[in-house]
Amino acid sequence: MRIPEQLTPVRRMLASRLRQLSSDGPILAASLAQVQKTCGQPSCACHKGGRKHQAYHLTLKEDGKTRTIYVPVDLVADVQTWVAEYQRLKALLQEISQLTLALVKNHVQDRKRKHGRP
Numbered sequence: 001m002r003i004p005e006q007l008t009p010v011r012r013m014l015a016s017r018l019r020q021l022s023s024d025g026p027i028l029a030a031s032l033a034q035v036q037k038t039c040g041q042p043s044c045a046c047h048k049g050g051r052k053h054q055a056y057h058l059t060l061k062e063d064g065k066t067r068t069i070y071v072p073v074d075l076v077a078d079v080q081t082w083v084a085e086y087q088r089l090k091a092l093l094q095e096i097s098q099l100t101l102a103l104v105k106n107h108v109q110d111r112k113r114k115h116g117r118p
Contacts, residue, residue: 001095003102012105015098020092027089028082030060032071038045 004010036052038044046052056071058079071079 001098004099005106005109007103007106010099010102011059014096014103017092017096017099021089023085023089025085027086028058028060028079030058030083031088032076032079032083033057033059088099 004013031058035055035057037055038046039053044050045078056073056076056079058069058071060067060069
């Protein structure tokens with residue numbers, strides 16, 4: 001993202017990003033991964049070198065430790081949406097932070113410009 005040096009466009013961009021900050025549904029700070037697993041039935045082909053079963057796992061941090069949680073197949077689409085919403089908001093917060101930092105950095109130059117100094 002290119003950040004302008006003038007404060008007016010920075011403020012306009014910041015206001016636009018702040019309006020986008022709301023979310024309609026749940027947000028999940030995790031990663032969703034598709035894994036291949038063997039099942040618990042010894043007679044299954046997956047135990048004899050055959051094709052393994054697909055499963056989905058969430059990976060997240062709880063109390064500073066990495067945790068993995070099984071996601072049921074019927075919930076995968078919802079979880080993907082929740083994780084994608086978290087990623088969208090995370091990127092948006094990064095842009096808001098950069099724009100706010102630009103406001104701080106350009107404040108002195110803007111004040112000098114208003115008083116007629118170069």
